[in-house]
Amino acid sequence: MRTFGAVVQALREHAGLSREEFAERVRFSRHTVASVEQGRRMPDKVLVERAEHALGNTGALRKASRHLARHPGLARWFRAWARIEQTAISLCTYECRVVPGLLQTEAYARAVSLSVPPRPDPAVLEERIAARMARQALLSPDRTPPANFSFIVEQAVLERRTAGEEVTRELLDHLLGVVERCWNVEIQVMPLRQVVHAGLDGSLQLAETPENEWFGYSEGQQNGRLIGDAKELSMLQHIYAKMRSQALTPEDSLGLLKRMRGAL
Known part of the structure; x- marks a missing residue:
């Protein structure tokens, strides 16, 4: 604007x-x-x-x-990243607070939104959830060209059982379904016990554009930061690569998700 x-x-x-x-x-x-x-x-x-x-x-x-949009339901600090996300050909996400928005169920998204004060107005809440669910179309392997997604999620986030066992059960079923349906989506779980952890500075995202340009994004309390500096991006890419080696493999992560689901 x-x-x-x-x-x-x-x-x-x-x-x-x-x-x-x-x-x-x-x-x-x-x-x-x-x-x-x-x-x-x-x-x-x-x-x-x-x-x-x-x-x-x-x-x-x-x-x-034509390139202007209000992006209803998206936080103002997230909108620039959301535009990059829409056309990215690869997206890497590490999350240590909640399940990434692209992997959330509607019930989980609602619980997360209601957990953080102040409680949103009902209309704002529905707009927020609708926007989050709509973004998940990005995961489809039928996109032309399809994007590749890598997610690293802390096991503690899943063990928290946000909103209770029923919502967590649905969430785990959803994660397993995404892995099964989408060959372009890879989910890795960072185990509870990890002596060396490259991601202790917090969550991060990396995206590659169709022009093979990279951008990064980090988010905190009521703010987000779009990262375009080449030196900083190089450091974040090294951090993410290290975390991929420290997290459980995709196969072991899938096994853990199935065991967690069976325990509920």
Whole structure:
């Protein structure tokens, strides 16, 4: 939105229009125009069309506006990563707090959302869960091209039995089903007892774009950080590779998941 707003402002200034003059031509208030130019407001479709006519019909604003979306149900700090995630050809995820969103069941997602205060408004909760479930379409091996997924999840996260045995039973069935259905998804469990653990600094994600460019993402309390620095990405890739060697193999992880499921 900030980039789109900067383009609007640049075209307006190139046309020699003040903000007041431009607002008059597009028949929106000066305040609305300022909010769009500063990236604080999603541009209305009508404003985009009127701005095109006012600024020379280049088509630039019309084309750029297609890449803007509100991403309902996603935290503001997660949205940039969600856009990268949508087109990634490989995605690596290490989680030590909860089961990754791409692997959650609806009941588990609901329990996680309700566990962390403040409790969300019912409408916000449903929007959040719907967005999380919709993201799971990314796992499909029928995508063209399909993406490769690697997940490392702490055993303690599964042993916690968030929301009780019934929800955990459904969650384990779901994880086993994902492994069975999706040849492009690999799940590894980091065992409870691991003397040397490369991931003690916390959860992380890595994604490779169709252009073979890598990005990273780390998340904390009410914030997330998109990582593009090559040196930092190299370090994170080394950490993730080390954790893959320290976690149970995919086969042993599958066996553990089955034993955990049988114990419930």
